[in-house]
Amino acid sequence: MPQEAISDRYELLEELSHGGMGDVWRGYDAVLDRPVAVKLIRQAAVTSPQLAEEFAKRFRREARITARIQHPGVPQVYDAVLDASYERLFLVMELVDGVPLSAYLDPDRPLPVSWAAAVAAQVTTVLSYAHDVPVIHRDLKPGNILVARDGTVKVLDFGIAAMLRTDVTKLTATGSPIGTHQYMSPEQVRGGRITPQTDLYALGCVLHELLSGRLVFEAESEYLLMYQHVNAGPTPLRKLRPDVPEALEELVLHLLRKAPEARPADTQEVYARLLPFLPPTGQEPGTADAGPAGAPDPTGVFRHPFAPRARAQAPAPGGPAPTAVLPGAPPVPVPARLRDDIKEAYAHSDALLEEERFAQAAEVLGEVIEPAALALGSESKQVLALRRQRAAIHLLGGDYRAALPEFDALADAYARIAGPTGEQARACRAQAARCRAELGQVTDALAALQGVLNVVRAVDSDVSEEAVELRHNIGMLLLAQGRTAEARQVLEPLHQDMCMVFGPEDEMTVEIAEALAVIRLDLDGSAS
CATH class of the missing domain: 3.30.200.20 (Phosphorylase Kinase; domain 1)
Known part of the structure; x- marks a missing residue:
């Protein structure tokens, strides 16, 4: 490296x-x-x-x-x-989080027809855009196809084969054809002209394998494998798997014809022939549509096209319970090696923060959190501190969607350890509320901030640093929402308190005074 x-x-x-x-x-x-x-x-x-x-x-x-x-x-x-x-x-x-199609292939458990058709249809759509550029993939295979977590199929390595193709520059060391032998078209084997139909042949090989769990051709040597692609007829799918629809078998055999001009005319034709095997919009999957456990479902984009982002799910009941440190229990000693790793992670993360490399700074802490949780308990003081620092980095970097569930979970953890009114639980609930405000969940954010402020007022002064910040957050959020009358009710007494305790020249005091001046202009006629 x-x-x-x-x-x-x-x-x-x-x-x-x-x-x-x-x-x-x-x-x-x-x-x-x-x-x-x-x-x-x-x-x-x-x-x-x-x-x-x-x-x-x-x-x-x-x-x-x-x-x-x-x-x-x-x-x-x-x-x-x-x-x-x-x-x-x-x-x-772009870095894609997903599962390679090769992980879906199992000769003992072929994929549901709807899954295979959904993958092929998505690949066909991608190829249609590529062929229009025009770009020919030249090396389409399961290892170059990824199913992202949302079920979107991604085709990787476009252009790589073209960069390494053989011609007058002789850029390959051996002069051998570019491609993977199990999915190589007859014209590639012969070193002939490459066309969009070359990609369709490879797609036929992939679809055959998705439906049967078996390669189109298998041989002991690359030479015999290439010979079969040029001369041998593929085994019809229904002989390997009788429940494959006849029309789908015919499509695969059409894609696998030896002469490029004998294959389907283009990707649009292939897509049209796949449509009958795709799930209708709004239809939920049945037992026959169950694919590999834990694998992203490629049919989802057809069942719910252009669907909104899935709601965040609460942890499933029955999952592993957090390993909390019981009140009064002696702390678990930190092994020397782990202590050094934690110290190094903090130092590395801090250095990255100095350069405003927020995503990487959070990732560095994430790498030590799991081993620390295994050794010390997921709610040990050291692990919670690491998680809180990572959440704060997400917040600083503007990744509010990542910070929010972490702050919520931390607030719950601190509440279990020191009670719901404890300082650390309050701070995390306030940070979670700020994330909600940034994500547009204003009503929930205001309610959460007010709830924390009520607790602070019960245990501390109304002009404590924590209370002042909460009052300021609430007033400015109300003002940003156009609720000027309510904002004035919050900010006027806050300004009086700030002038008395911190002085009129304090930075926050000045900011609140400027906000009140805008409110008093009554630009929208709502603050009277």
Whole structure:
């Protein structure tokens, strides 16, 4: 793994996959503070210094072309980098959280017809946009197809095969055809002209495997495998799985015809023939539609097209209970190695915060939270402090959706340990309320802030630092909502208290005075 950042910007953090054309790493973009995927193209692709400049031109050209495929099923291409030595070639892309299609394949349990059709239909849609650019994938296979957590199918590695194709520049070391032998079309095996129908043949291989759990052809050697693709007829699906609809079997056999011109005319035709096997809009899955346990469901985008983001789910009942530290119980000693790891995580995270690298700073703390929770208990003082710091970083970085459930969970944990009116529980509930306000949940945010303020007033002064901040938050949130009369009722007594305790020149006092001045102008006639 390179120790230096790529182009002084992209850091390689963890290898995700190792493939024939290159390795994929989970990376970090230090400029935009976001995770990325970085594809390191095989160094063997460049066989001599004389070819390096030509490769650099092709690499950037193909990356630009790939970036023109505007479809949610194609991970965005962010950057293409060839380092100064011409020895390392990088493609920086969107990092997708999902499951590779290869993980769905099981010869003993073929996928439901609706799942296979849904995957194929989504791939077909992606190919239609690519072929319009035009871009031909050349290496479509289960390992290059990912099902994201929301069921969206992503097609990876567009343009990679084109970058490494054989022609006058002889960029492959062996001159062998580009592609994966199990999914390689007859024209690829022969070294013939590549067309969009080449991708349709590979799609036929993938769909056959999804429905049967078996490859179209299997052989002991690559030579025999390629020979079968050129000369042998595929086994009809219904001989392997009788419940496959006849029309779907016919489509797969049509996709797998040897001559490109004998296959379906285009992706639009393939999609139209898949439509009858997709679930209707609004239909919920039945027992026959159950796919692999825990795998994202690719039929969801057809059952609920353009559906809103799923609501956050409460933890399922019966899950593992938090391992709280009982009142009066002696604290669990922190092992020396773990203590060092926690200290290092804090230091590393703080250094990243100095550079405003919020996403990575939170991730660094996340890496030590799980082992600390296993060793010390999920509600030990050290683990809760780590979680609270991570939540605060999410809040600072503007990731309110990630911060909110963490602050809610922390408030509940602190309430179990020290009671619901405890200082730490109050602080976390207030932070959760601020997240809700940023996410547009204003009514809930105001109610939560007022609830915390009521507790603070019962246990502390109305002009304590905590109470003043809460009163200020409530007043400004009311003002932002146009509820000026209510905002005035909160801010006027707060301003009087601030002048008496902190002085009229205090920064917050001045801010409240300016807000009251705006209210008194009565611009909308509602503050009288």
